[in-house]
Amino acid sequence: MxxxxxxxxxxxxxxxxxxxxxxxxxxxxxxxxxxxxxxxxxxxxxxxxxxxxxxxxxxxxxxxxxxxxxxxxxxxxxxxxxxxxxxxxxxxxxxxxxxxxxxxxxxxxxxxxxxxxxxxxxxxxRYDPYHREAERIVKSGELGEIQYGHVIMEDVINLPRDCFPNWAPRSSPVWFLGVHFYDLLTWIIKKKPVRVVATGIKRVLRNMGVDTYDSVQAKVEYEDGISLTFDTSWILPEEFEAVVNQEFRLVGDKGMIEVDSQYRGMRGCFRKKGMKTFNLGFFEKTExxxxxxxxxxxxxxxxxxxxxxxxxxxxxxxxxxxxxxxxxGEDGVVTTSIAAAVMESVEKQGIPVGIRL
Ligand SMILES: NC(=O)c1ccc[n+]([C@@H]2O[C@H](COP(=O)([O-])OP(=O)(O)OC[C@H]3O[C@@H](n4cnc5c(N)ncnc54)[C@H](O)[C@@H]3O)[C@@H](O)[C@H]2O)c1
Missing domain, CATH: 3.40.50.720 (NAD(P)-binding Rossmann-like Domain)
Known part of the structure; x- marks a missing residue:
């Protein structure tokens, strides 16, 4: 045991x-x-x-x-x-x-x-069945060589503002959210990241006394000329239909895939709460x-x-x-290397930053 x-x-x-x-x-x-x-x-x-x-x-x-x-x-x-x-x-x-x-x-x-x-x-x-299927499709060669892609991961503002305002200033949408998809997409395309260009904005949360980036947009270049963009933020209104908005798409020589990891087909509308979507793939509570x-x-x-x-x-x-x-561990190092390069580029107002693994 x-x-x-x-x-x-x-x-x-x-x-x-x-x-x-x-x-x-x-x-x-x-x-x-x-x-x-x-x-x-x-x-x-x-x-x-x-x-x-x-x-x-x-x-x-x-x-x-x-x-x-x-x-x-x-x-x-x-x-x-x-x-x-x-x-x-x-x-x-x-x-x-x-x-x-x-x-x-x-x-x-x-x-x-x-x-x-x-x-x-x-x-x-990596454990989401849709993401696993995306990995399988890319590995099978059905999309041909990947050329480019796009990722969104955004949280509602309550998280940094109400749940962990004490340590949100030591984190960012990059460290809290981006890392999930840097890891996922790197695992799916199985290529090494080489360079990033990123910009970010501090405004909404800073004005509320939480000194952290609201949003960061990053372009991550991988070997073989592949380029993926990652939009990350944690300032969506709390009225948004889920805690997290997330999706990605990948385009290759022979095809493309799009995964809506947020809206999975079930939604409802409730008094005072408004529209809500359900992601039972992530978290399903039963007895x-x-x-x-x-x-x-x-x-x-x-x-x-x-x-x-x-x-x-x-x-x-x-x-x-x-x-x-x-x-x-080594995947953790790759992901941290991407995130650190993104933050360095943001701090340097969009200057490209190389990644050495
Ligand atoms: N996998 C995911 O989807 C996911 C989602 C949310 C958070 N996280 C990660 O989980 C981690 C925790 O996030 P959270 O939202 O639970 O934060 P949190 O602030 O709610 O909880 C962190 C806890 O750690 C405790 N702690 C701090 N230092 C400690 C120490 N030395 N010894 C023992 N306890 C200590 C704090 O008292 C606190 O209760 C972060 O790394 C975060 O990025 C992962």
């Missing part, structure tokens, strides 16, 4: 807890404990998930002796924790992005390799036959896959065998 501890039990850490609790009920994992600096959150999650709680993650690791750890702390707080976890030889799942500096991401990846520790990065867009909450969808599958990968390794599988199948 794989014994797991979670570090960071905020908004997304809750999904780690849900995933492992549900796996625990099926005898697939043992959820030992949660560490969170915030005592209120810790108390609430202890009550909801029946786990032990620690404010100090080191103390938790010492006392609980887990087999593996997941990290869902704010973006800029992944690195130091990840390095300590790796030092202890524990396999880990790190929320995206691996780190917010290329140097930091490289350091985490290098240390994991040196120690032979399995390091997975939670890029769940098991005992009345326990049960979650499905790619947002959970990527977290659960961490456990299946650990089992594979326990049964004698090699980390090398998971390469290309799972987002690991």
């Amino acid at each position: 794989i014994k797991i501890c979670v570090i960071g039990g905020g908004a997304f850490g809750t999904n780690h807890l849900r995933a492992f609790k549900q796996m625990e009920r099926k005898g697939e994992v043992k959820l030992l404990a949660l560490s969170d600096l915030n005592e209120e959150i810790l108390e609430k999650q202890q009550e909801s998930f029946g786990v032990k709680g620690y404010t100090d993650f080191r103390q938790m690791l010492e006392a609980e002796k887990p087999d593996a750890v997941t990290i869902a702390t704010p973006d800029h707080l992944h690195k130091d924790i990840a390095l300590e976890v790796i030092d202890r030889g524990l396999p880990l799942l790190v929320e995206k992005p691996l780190d917010v500096t290329v140097q930091g991401a490289r350091e985490i990846d290098r240390k994991a390799r040196e120690k032979g520790v399995f390091l997975q990065v939670d890029f769940h867009k 098991d036959k005992w009345g326990n909450e049960e979650y499905h969808g790619y947002g959970f599958e990527s977290i659960m896959d961490f456990v299946y990968n650990l089992r594979f390794l326990r049964q004698g599988g090699k980390i090398e065998d998971l390469k290309g199948k799972v987002a690991m």
